[in-house]
Amino acid sequence: MSWHIEHLKVPHNHWEIESMVVPDSGIWGLVGPNGAGKSQVFSRLVSWSIHSKAARFGLVAQNPLLQLTETSVWDQVTWPFRRGRNELSADVHNRVSQILEDWGLLAYREQEPWQLSGGQQRCLALAAMECLAPDVYLLDEPLENLDHGHRNVLESKIREWEQSAAVIITSHSWQWLLTIASAGWWCHEELMPGDLGDLWYRFAGRPETPLEDLWRRLLDVKMPVTPRAWIDPAWARHEVIKMWDRGIIRESTL
Amino acid sequence: MASIILERVSVRYDVGTRAALGPLDLTIGEGECLFVTGPNGSGKTTLARALTGVVPLTTGHIRMSTGVDQNKWPPGTVGWVQQNPRQQMVGATVAEDIGLAPLWLGTTWDQAMKQGQASLREFGLGPWAQYKPSHLSGGWQHMAALAGVHAQDPTLLILDEPDAMLDSCGLDRLKTWVRHLKERHQTFLILGHHERWEEIADRVINLEAGRIVADETTNYRVNEGWQQFLRGWWVGTDQPTVTEVMSEICHGTLNI
Numbered sequence: 001m002s003w004h005i006e007h008l009k010v011p012h013n014h015w016e017i018e019s020m021v022v023p024d025s026g027i028w029g030l031v032g033p034n035g036a037g038k039s040q041v042f043s044r045l046v047s048w049s050i051h052s053k054a055a056r057f058g059l060v061a062q063n064p065l066l067q068l069t070e071t072s073v074w075d076q077v078t079w080p081f082r083r084g085r086n087e088l089s090a091d092v093h094n095r096v097s098q099i100l101e102d103w104g105l106l107a108y109r110e111q112e113p114w115q116l117s118g119g120q121q122r123c124l125a126l127a128a129m130e131c132l133a134p135d136v137y138l139l140d141e142p143l144e145n146l147d148h149g150h151r152n153v154l155e156s157k158i159r160e161w162e163q164s165a166a167v168i169i170t171s172h173s174w175q176w177l178l179t180i181a182s183a184g185w186w187c188h189e190e191l192m193p194g195d196l197g198d199l200w201y202r203f204a205g206r207p208e209t210p211l212e213d214l215w216r217r218l219l220d221v222k223m224p225v226t227p228r229a230w231i232d233p234a235w236a237r238h239e240v241i242k243m244w245d246r247g248i249i250r251e252s253t254l
Numbered sequence: 255m256a257s258i259i260l261e262r263v264s265v266r267y268d269v270g271t272r273a274a275l276g277p278l279d280l281t282i283g284e285g286e287c288l289f290v291t292g293p294n295g296s297g298k299t300t301l302a303r304a305l306t307g308v309v310p311l312t313t314g315h316i317r318m319s320t321g322v323d324q325n326k327w328p329p330g331t332v333g334w335v336q337q338n339p340r341q342q343m344v345g346a347t348v349a350e351d352i353g354l355a356p357l358w359l360g361t362t363w364d365q366a367m368k369q370g371q372a373s374l375r376e377f378g379l380g381p382w383a384q385y386k387p388s389h390l391s392g393g394w395q396h397m398a399a400l401a402g403v404h405a406q407d408p409t410l411l412i413l414d415e416p417d418a419m420l421d422s423c424g425l426d427r428l429k430t431w432v433r434h435l436k437e438r439h440q441t442f443l444i445l446g447h448h449e450r451w452e453e454i455a456d457r458v459i460n461l462e463a464g465r466i467v468a469d470e471t472t473n474y475r476v477n478e479g480w481q482q483f484l485r486g487w488w489v490g491t492d493q494p495t496v497t498e499v500m501s502e503i504c505h506g507t508l509n510i
Contacts (some may be wrong), residue, residue: 012389032421033421033423034391034392034393034394034397034419034420034421034423034424035382035390035391035393035394036391037391038391039391039392062392062419063338063340063392065338104294115267115268116295117294117295117296117298117299118294118299118337118338118414118415119293119294119295120294120295123294140392141392141418141419144415144418144419145294145337145415145418145447146294146447147292147293147294147447148447149293149294150293150294172393172419172420172421172422172425204422205421205422205423205425205426206422206426208422208425208450214499236503237503240500240503240504241503241504243500244500244501244504
């Protein structure tokens with residue numbers, strides 16, 4: 001089941017989402033320049049989900065500290081389950097402990113969230129959301145502040161979550177987003193759905209790596225390459241060799 | 255300006271917990287660019303806090319090589335772009351916020367506004383000048399914080415994850431500014447995770463559990479052969495051609 005949302009206003013930027021279908025599973029990218037309104041789209045989606053009661057949308061905000069309200073890491077992830085009780089059921093206790101362990105936070109369970117580093121605070125916000133298991137995860141720049149180890153954890157978690165929930169991610173790292181998601185929306189005065197590789201080719205700014213630049217040039221001259229192949233050197237090489245074998249490159253005057 | 259010397263510096267937030275930083279010894283050379291990296295919780299931001307004096311040192315001290323102790327440094331010696339830029343924006347508007355540092359450092363109102371306007375232009379913030387900082391997107395808030403320390407013109411500049419939340423235009427602008435800082439021999443630290451800073455920095459410091467585990471001169475870790483091969487093309491002098499690049503890839507002589 002997916003959710004069809006219509007006429008959702010993005011207040012600061014003065015535009016409106018005319019129509020958007022939020023899927024019930026998979027990984028999706030929400031991309032656009034700074035100031036386009038991506039975070040506002042997320043907060044409007046949360047607001048829609050609360051008012052419509054149609055689904056539980058869980059937002060991990062750009063600034064995780066804004067949603068860390070409790071006095072210890074443990075309280076932060078367990079407060080929704082306590083509901084006036086002091087003791088958690090064994091199931092919840094074990095599940096929450098495992099999630100904290102996965103994010104490398106179990107050793108910090110008694111620590112105050114504000115004392116954690118920026119990356120650990122983001123992990124805590126993500127872990128707290130994982131404990132709630134929403135129908136749709138809205139992750140606003142989840143990659144920021146994370147070291148390589150935690151990026152790997154995030155990636156494997158996202159792949160796990162997408163089995164039973166939709167995961168919508170904003171990020172400016174095209175390379176990472178193209179690795180993990182195949183489709184999404186371009187956000188700039190409207191929401192334009194599309195294949196992420198196509199959106200990258202149409203809208204991404206100056207290439208960050210020579211391989212990305214090479215791929216853009218190949219697409220510019222309509223070479224038969226997959227738009228997203230540049231994210232993986234082995235895949236890129238495979239496509240180059242395929243074109244070479246078919247004689248396309250040798251005869252070209254690029 | 256002189257080098258900055260940290261001697262046996264350690265920071266502990268709570269009695270009984272392990273030190274968040276140190277003890278560490280570090281010399282930041284005049285005009286040097288250091289990239290400080292390490293896992294989450296390794297003490298990068300605590301190092302920035304120690305250098306700016308917002309957390310007291312548990313042990314050790316920080317001084318200039320001229321002998322001036324940290325607590326005698328004049329205001330504005332250290333400029334810090336924090337991980338969360340909202341924490342440092344106090345002006346009613348973006349323009350006002352950017353002009354605050356020069357004003358605080360004793361310039362006249364007109365001069366402060368002039369310096370602020372120059373920073374606004376440099377970081378492409380003109381359209382947002384009269385906005386409340388809280389109404390900017392995360393990326394633009396970051397850009398405004400960068401413009402604020404640019405206007406401050408500090409002796410030591412600390413950029414804590416400066417590339418966070420920036421789109422490709424913002425990143426281009428940041429990298430141009432960082433290169434400009436290097437050209438004018440600004441002493442600065444970049445704290446973060448992305449390899450892109452290894453290309454720019456003079457030294458890479460690796461922290462783990464608050465201690466320095468590696469301190470090495472940058473040796474251009476990204477694929478240098480690939481970079482060199484493409485350099486002519488990359489900077490737009492049309493050599494080598496795309497076909498030549500593809501040929502090299504196909505024949506395995508160019509490792510991508």
